[in-house]
Amino acid sequence: MAIIGLMKASVIVTGASSGIGRAAAQALVEADYDVLLVGRREAGLRETSGASPIAVCDVSDFSACCRAVEQARELWRDSHPVLVNSAGAAAFGPFHETPVEQIEEQVKVNLLGTMFMCRAVLPWMLEAGGGQIINVLSIASTHVFPGGSAYGASKAGALMFTRILAAEYRGQGIRVTALMPGSTATPLWEGQAFQPDRADMLSAEAVAGAIVDLVKSPKDRNVDELLLMPPKGVL
Ligand SMILES: NC(=O)c1ccc[n+]([C@@H]2O[C@H](COP(=O)([O-])OP(=O)(O)OC[C@H]3O[C@@H](n4cnc5c(N)ncnc54)[C@H](OP(=O)(O)O)[C@@H]3O)[C@@H](O)[C@H]2O)c1
Numbered sequence: 001m002a003i004i005g006l007m008k009a010s011v012i013v014t015g016a017s018s019g020i021g022r023a024a025a026q027a028l029v030e031a032d033y034d035v036l037l038v039g040r041r042e043a044g045l046r047e048t049s050g051a052s053p054i055a056v057c058d059v060s061d062f063s064a065c066c067r068a069v070e071q072a073r074e075l076w077r078d079s080h081p082v083l084v085n086s087a088g089a090a091a092f093g094p095f096h097e098t099p100v101e102q103i104e105e106q107v108k109v110n111l112l113g114t115m116f117m118c119r120a121v122l123p124w125m126l127e128a129g130g131g132q133i134i135n136v137l138s139i140a141s142t143h144v145f146p147g148g149s150a151y152g153a154s155k156a157g158a159l160m161f162t163r164i165l166a167a168e169y170r171g172q173g174i175r176v177t178a179l180m181p182g183s184t185a186t187p188l189w190e191g192q193a194f195q196p197d198r199a200d201m202l203s204a205e206a207v208a209g210a211i212v213d214l215v216k217s218p219k220d221r222n223v224d225e226l227l228l229m230p231p232k233g234v235l
Contacts, residue, residue, distance in 0.1 A: 010034040010076035011215065012069065014059055014087040014117055017044025019186030020136060021086030023208035025049060031212055034079070036072045039087065059087045059113030065120040073124050081128055082215055083121045085114045086136040093193045095149045103150040110154035115161055122169070130173030134214055135162045136207075139182045139227065143234060147194055166224055175222045177214055181207045182229040196235035202228065 011028050015021030017039035028035050029049050037045040037054045045054040053075060055068035072081070089109040091102040114135055125131030140152045141159040159178050166176035183189075185201040210228050217223065 008034070008076065008079040009082055009215070010036070010072060010079040011082040011084060012036045012038060012072050012117075012121065013084045014038040014057075014113070015136070016048050016054075016086070017041045019086075019188055020181070020184060020204045020207045020211075021084070022048045023204035024084055024086060024211040025052070027205070027208040027212045028084075028215065031216070033082075033215070034076055036068065036075070038068050059085075059117055060108035062116045062120070065113075065116045069117075069120040069124060079128075081121060081124050081131040082134070083117060083131070084134045084136070084211055084215075085117050087113055087117075088136065088138075088188070090148075090151050090188050090192070092145075092147045092151065094147060098150060106150040107154045107157075110151070111157045111161070114158045118161075118165060122174070125169075125174050126172060130175075130219075132175045132177075132215065133162075133165065134177045134179055134211055136211075137162065137178050137180045139180055139229065139234065141178070141180055145194075163224070166222070170222065173219075175219070177223050178225045179207075179210065179214070180225065180227045181210075182227075182233070183235045184230075200230055200232050200235050202230045 011033050013021050013025040016025040016037035025035050025048050035052045037052050038057050039045050040058050042056050055071050057064040057068045089106050137159050138155045141155040162178040183196050183201040185198045186204050
């Protein structure tokens with residue numbers, strides 16, 4: 001059990017069944033944090049860490065988000081709550097050809113899901129006298145990628161949401177970070193029309209390392225925004 005200040009810290013990680021969320025959850029478990037793995041695919045969550053509790057949850061369903069947070073709260077009532085929102089959906093291609101369902105899914109998961117998880121966890125954080133939220137956004141929150149309209153719009157919306165949340169709750173001991181990685185080699189890229197060279201991308205472990213650093217960082221500072229890019233920059 002890792003300790004932040006004098007309080008034990010527990011971490012809820014969404015998107016923990018794959019990619020960045022999986023690598024972050026594994027690195028946090030390795031660093032001795034209690035971690036609740038959140039995602040829709042139970043088998044994927046179990047593969048991430050057999051020893052950690054799981055919550056099968058669609059983050060676009062607010063009731064399911066509340067149940068996941070309640071599960072963590074029951075397990076680790078007296079801890080310092082941390083939320084890492086890594087669940088995400090991406091479908092790249094010309095906007096006029098994008099199925100409406102894919103537009104809807106990206107907005108639902110990337111924007112609404114992030115908001116729903118934050119909405120579900122904040123009452124616990126306020127009651128605990130503090131907490132930390134790390135929203136995994138993207139370089140696409142600020143950079144224009146043709147073919148990534150629904151993705152970029154959802155991530156830009158999530159960035160503004162994250163900035164407002166940081167301002168709204170910073171006086172109450174809640175640290176909020178917008179983490180914006182560049183291209184990262186994960187299953188997100190499988191089947192996409194646009195494929196940068198994987199060898200040029202960040203590894204999921206590199207992004208996970210940044211997440212662990214943020215969780216470990218002393219409470220006397222807040223990283224409001226972190227743009228983490230592969231050495232070659234925008235790919
Ligand atoms: N890969 C990149 O280049 C890159 C760059 C910058 C930012 N990001 C962001 O990083 C985050 C993680 O992406 P990744 O690259 O690790 O992708 P990934 O490997 O495809 O993982 C996506 C994760 O999101 C979960 N998820 C999707 N829809 C969900 C829903 N409705 N409810 C709950 N969980 C859901 C998936 O789990 P289930 O299928 O089990 O639900 C999976 O664990 C995303 O927010 C992505 O936008 C990625």
